Structures are given as structure tokens and as C-alpha cells.
Amino acid sequence: MLALDRIGKVYPNGVNALERFSADIRLGEIVAIIGGSGCGKSTLLRAIAGLDRATTGTVTLDDIKVTAPHAKIGIIFQEPRLLPWLSVADNIGFGLSDLPANIRREKVAAALARVGLSDKAGAWPRELSGGQAQRVAIARALVPQPEVLLLDEPFSALDAFTRRDLQDHLLDLWADTRPTLLLVTHDVDEAVVLADRVLVMRPRPGRLFEEIKINLARPRDRASPHFDNFKRRVLTALDRSLDRGVPDADAKSTTGEAMWW
Amino acid sequence: MAMTLDTIAAPKPDTIATPAPSGRLRRYARPALGLLLPVGLALGWEIAVGLGWSNGRLVPPPSKLFATIVELARSGELTRHIVATLSRVFAGFGLGVVAGTLLGAVSGYWGLARQLLDPTVQALRAIPSIAWVPLFILWLGIFETSKIALIAVGVFFPVYLGVMGAILSVDRKIVEVGRTFRLSGPAMIRRILLPAVLPAYVVSLRVGLGLGWMFVVAAEFMGASEGLGYLLIDGQQLGKPAQILAAIAIFAILGKTTDWLIEIATAPLLRWQDAFGRQGGAT
Ligand SMILES: Nc1ncnc2c1ncn2[C@@H]1O[C@H](COP(=O)(O)OP(=O)(O)O)[C@@H](O)[C@H]1O
Ligand SMILES: [Mg+2]
Numbered sequence: 001m002l003a004l005d006r007i008g009k010v011y012p013n014g015v016n017a018l019e020r021f022s023a024d025i026r027l028g029e030i031v032a033i034i035g036g037s038g039c040g041k042s043t044l045l046r047a048i049a050g051l052d053r054a055t056t057g058t059v060t061l062d063d064i065k066v067t068a069p070h071a072k073i074g075i076i077f078q079e080p081r082l083l084p085w086l087s088v089a090d091n092i093g094f095g096l097s098d099l100p101a102n103i104r105r106e107k108v109a110a111a112l113a114r115v116g117l118s119d120k121a122g123a124w125p126r127e128l129s130g131g132q133a134q135r136v137a138i139a140r141a142l143v144p145q146p147e148v149l150l151l152d153e154p155f156s157a158l159d160a161f162t163r164r165d166l167q168d169h170l171l172d173l174w175a176d177t178r179p180t181l182l183l184v185t186h187d188v189d190e191a192v193v194l195a196d197r198v199l200v201m202r203p204r205p206g207r208l209f210e211e212i213k214i215n216l217a218r219p220r221d222r223a224s225p226h227f228d229n230f231k232r233r234v235l236t237a238l239d240r241s242l243d244r245g246v247p248d249a250d251a252k253s254t255t256g257e258a259m260w261w
Numbered sequence: 262m263a264m265t266l267d268t269i270a271a272p273k274p275d276t277i278a279t280p281a282p283s284g285r286l287r288r289y290a291r292p293a294l295g296l297l298l299p300v301g302l303a304l305g306w307e308i309a310v311g312l313g314w315s316n317g318r319l320v321p322p323p324s325k326l327f328a329t330i331v332e333l334a335r336s337g338e339l340t341r342h343i344v345a346t347l348s349r350v351f352a353g354f355g356l357g358v359v360a361g362t363l364l365g366a367v368s369g370y371w372g373l374a375r376q377l378l379d380p381t382v383q384a385l386r387a388i389p390s391i392a393w394v395p396l397f398i399l400w401l402g403i404f405e406t407s408k409i410a411l412i413a414v415g416v417f418f419p420v421y422l423g424v425m426g427a428i429l430s431v432d433r434k435i436v437e438v439g440r441t442f443r444l445s446g447p448a449m450i451r452r453i454l455l456p457a458v459l460p461a462y463v464v465s466l467r468v469g470l471g472l473g474w475m476f477v478v479a480a481e482f483m484g485a486s487e488g489l490g491y492l493l494i495d496g497q498q499l500g501k502p503a504q505i506l507a508a509i510a511i512f513a514i515l516g517k518t519t520d521w522l523i524e525i526a527t528a529p530l531l532r533w534q535d536a537f538g539r540q541g542g543a544t
Contacts (some may be wrong), residue, residue, distance in 0.1 A: 049441060051437060051440060051441065068443075069440050069441050069442070069443045070443075071443065074441065075441050077434070077437075079434065081434050081435060081437070081438050083435065083438065083453070083456070084533050084534070085456040085457075085459075085533045086533075094438075094442060094452075095442045097448075097452075124532075124533050125533075126533070
């Protein structure tokens with residue numbers, strides 16, 4: 001279990017980016033974090049990844065306190081961040097350098113096949129499209145079999161069609177080993193299609209605002225009325241999260257739905 | 262020599278006449294394009310002198326130049342001078358590269374070392390390197406050591422700056438990838454920093470080598486009994502412009518060749534690069 005206990009972050013320049021964020025996330029759960037820009041989502045993820053130190057609070061994974069990058073926690077960023085001097089295959093195998101070469105090769109080949117890029121094994125990262133590069137990044141993060149995979153707006157730089165494709169793909173890959181997924185997004189559709197639970201955050205300072213359980217069986221039909229219903233609930237929560245000083249949900253404009261971010 | 266002649270001779274008729282596969286065209290036409298201007302100028306001058314438009318005394322025609330080189334080569338003089346100059350450049354370049362790489366890497370990697378070291382190095386860099394000559398001669402004597410020291414100083418600065426700048430500008434996002442995979446310090450250097458700085462490092466080596474060639478001339482001007490720089494001075498004192506031009510031509514050939522050697526030696530390591538220049542720039 002990933003336990004986040006009252007995590008807070010004040011940057012050296014005095015920005016209070018995150019305050020008292022707590023959540024318990026079961027192994028294998030998919031949690032989406034959604035919220036306006038600047039409400040501390042990346043800050044939170046970087047603290048969990050051990051890339052930045054939280055000012056207050058603790059991250060514990062299976063009763064072990066996380067303060068630095070952890071073998072069981074992987075992260076995928078908005079950009080693929082592939083190493084341009086390594087081939088696609090070597091990028092995927094980057095985190096497996098402790099393994100003997102033949103096992104590494106096998107795992108990399110399996111991962112390549114799994115993300116549908118076997119024919120690109122020897123290609124350079126610059127020869128990939130944005131969607132392909134992000135698939136390589138996903139494979140690279142998943143191949144060491146992390147228990148927790150953090151994703152910081154992983155698909156937001158892609159076009160809508162590729163994004164959908166990768167969302168389905170991510171679910172597919174998740175089903176293989178069922179790691180915990182903690183996904184930051186600003187796409188309501190994405191949150192509802194992927195997550196068991198959506199955490200809505202509010203800004204200044206970043207805080208947890210509301211939690212919405214998505215009780216929908218997978219695979220989810222994006223066109224179903226239930227799906228729409230959950231989407232509406234998330235949007236409403238988002239709207240309220242930005243309506244500072246007006247905590248109740250009654251008075252509300254429809255334009256806000258489109259403008260929340 | 263033979264190679265340049267080949268490349269001039271080969272492409273002229275057939276690449277233009279037949280629409281050859283573009284690979285072949287690229288292999289021959291590119292160097293040929295670069296040779297067009299110098300060869301054209303040389304031919305023009307040769308003809309001008311041949312027709313008597315100029316006596317070619319101060320600027321001897323290419324044929325005279327060539328004859329001078331052949332003559333020097335036949336007596337064994339040429340080899341002696343080239344070896345002397347080349348060994349000075351190599352020794353100075355080697356020392357400068359080692360020192361520049363080490364100090365540049367230290368300054369780039371450790372903030373504290375940079376704060377300690379960099380201001381001093383930058384202050385020293387502001388001194389024109391030739392200004393060291395009298396001091397080097399006093400300290401190290403008139404012979405090889407002072408010459409090599411001067412060349413090394415010239416090579417040191419671009420390499421130092423190149424390495425430090427390259428390390429400082431390594432993308433933080435890529436470094437974070439290394440951190441998420443929990444690379445140790447040495448692994449981070451080997452697997453992330455080294456490959457990331459390599460392109461800029463190669464550039465700084467090439468700039469450094471260029472300066473090495475520049476300073477070897479200065480070094481040989483300060484009193485040498487052999488070397489291409491000596492040929493220059495000797496040609497001036499004895500009024501032999503053909504010898505001066507011959508030495509200059511050999512400098513050009515050697516400089517270009519050594520630069521090209523660095524380029525081809527490092528090319529396999531830089532195949533991954535996705536840069537404007539690799540496609541030949543704008544056409
Ligand atoms: N390195 C940093 N130094 C100072 N302030 C930062 C830094 N990173 C983020 N912030 C600030 O912290 C707040 C939260 O940022 P971030 O976590 O990136 O938001 P989000 O990912 O939700 O858009 C913002 O106000 C941002 O300006
Ligand atoms: Mg962010």
C-alpha cells in the first residue's frame with residue numbers, strides 16, 4: 001500500500017505548493033489526480049517519486065519511508081525523456097542494467113512486443129512519433145516491474161486520437177502485473193476512463209478537495225450514460241474546487257465547466 | 262595528395278550528365294563543390310602567370326609551389342619539418358586536452374570547485390596567450406618545452422570552457438531519468454553525463470586543435486631550427502615566397518586532415534544526433 005500522510009511542500013522561494021495531502025492507495029488501484037494548473041499535482045508526484053523532498057509529511061510504501069527514488073516506484077513524465085544516444089531497445093532496458101545481458105534482452109524484446117514496437121528496436125528516439133516515444137517511455141518504466149507507477153500528464157502532449165489509443169494501451173499493460181497507477185491529468189475523460197478513484201485538488205495552496213469513486217466495470221464505454229454521469233460529477237467538483245469562498249455546489253455556470261483549467 | 266586529385270578528377274563529367282543515385286552524388290559532389298573555388302583560383306593564377314600578365318615573383322604560381330614542395334620533399338627536409346611541427350602540436354594538444362578536460366569536468370560537476378576555480382581560469386583566459394611567451398622562455402628555456410607549453414595553453418581554454426559548459430547545460434530532465442533509476446554517482450557520469458556532453462566535447466576538441474595549429478606557428482616564430490614555422494621565417498628572410506606559400510599550404514593540409522581525423526573518429530559515437538547540420542543544412 002502507498003500511504004501519503006499529510007504531505008506538504010513549500011518551495012525555497014516561499015510558494016506554498018502543497019498542504020496536508022493525505023491518501024491511502026491500495027496495491028493495484030488506479031487513482032487519477034485532477035485539478036487546475038498550479039495546484040501542486042506535479043509537486044505531489046515528485047515527492048512520491050523521491051525526486052524532491054516534501055517539506056512536511058511522509059510517503060510510505062509497504063511500511064518503508066520513501067525519501068529518495070525507490071526501486072518499486074517508477075515515473076513517467078509529460079515528455080518521453082528518452083535518452084537520445086540509446087536505441088529504442090537500450091532505452092527500454094535502461095533500468096535493467098543489473099540483470100545478465102540475455103535476460104535483459106528477453107525482457108526488452110517482450111516489452112517491445114507488448115507496446116507494439118518490435119520493428120523499432122534498433123531505431124533512434126528521434127525517429128519515433130510522439131505517441132511511439134511515449135510508449136517506449138511507458139515500456140521503460142514498466143519493464144523493471146514497479147509496484148507503483150506515477151504518471152504526470154503522460155498523454156497531454158498527444159493528439160486526441162493517439163491519447164485514446166495510449167489510454168487503452170496503458171490499461172492493457174496495467175492488467176499484466178496490476179501495479180498501482182497514480183495518474184495526474186487535466187483530462188476529465190481520461191480520469192474517468194482509467195481510474196477507480198478520482199482525487200480532485202484545489203489550488204493556492206494545493207490541497208485535496210474531493211474524492212470521487214468511479215464504480216464502473218472495465219472496459220468502460222465512453223458513450224454510456226453512466227460514464228457521462230461520472231464525468232459530470234468530476235467536472236462539478238472541479239468547478240467547485242476553483243470557486244474559492246463558495247464551498248457549496250448550487251449556484252454554478254455552465255461555462256465554468258469548459259473553463260476550469 | 263593522391264586522394265584530392267582523385268576526387269577532383271572523378272566526378273566532373275558523369276555526376277552531372279547521368280542522374281546518378283543520390284548517394285553517389287553526395288559522396289563525390291560534396292567534396293567537389295568545396296574544391297571548386299580553390300582549384301579555380303589556382304588555375305586562374307597559373308594561367309595568368311603563364312600568359313605573362315604577371316611575373317609571379319611575389320605570388321608564385323601553383324606549379325612553382327608544387328615544385329618547391331617536391332624539392333623539399335626529395336631532400337628529406339620536408340619530412341623533418343613536418344615531423345617537428347606535428348610532434349609539437351600533438352604534445353601541446355595532448356597536454357591541453359588532458360588539463361582542460363580534467364579541470365573543465367571538475368568545474369562543471371562540482372559547484373564548489375567551480376566557485377573556487379573558474380574565476381581564476383577566466384581571468385587567465387583574458388590574457389592573450391602570446392603574452393606568456395617571454396615568461397615561458399625564461400622559465401622553460403628556448404627549446405621544445407616552452408613551445409609545447411604555449412600550445413597547451415592555447416588548447417586548454419576552449420577545451421576547459423567546452424567541457425564545463427557542456428556539463429552545466431546537460432538537460433535536468435534527462436538527469437532525472439537517471440535519478441529515477443537510482444544511478445550511483447559514477448553510473449550517472451558514465452551513462453548520462455558522458456554521452457550527453459560528447460557532442461559539445463568534440464566541438465571543443467576541434468576548436469582546441471585549431472588553436473593548437475595557430476600557436477605552433479607562434480611558438481616556432483620564437484626561434485626554432487626546424488618546423489613549418491621555421492620554413493616560414495626562413496622563406497621571409499631569404500626572400501623565397503614559394504617556400505612560404507608551400508609551408509602555408511602544408512599547414513592547411515595538415516590542419517584539415519587532423520580535424521577530419523577527429524571528426525571521423527568520433528562520428529560513430531554521435532550517430533544518434535538529430536541536428537540541422539547533419540542533413541547538410543539549408544540547401
Ligand atoms: N521548482 C519550483 N520552485 C518554486 N515554485 C515551484 C516550483 N515548482 C512548482 N512551483 C510552484 O508550485 C505550485 C504548484 O506547481 P505544480 O506542482 O507544478 O502544479 P501542477 O502540476 O498542479 O500544475 C505552482 O504555483 C508553481 O508555480
Ligand atoms: Mg504539472
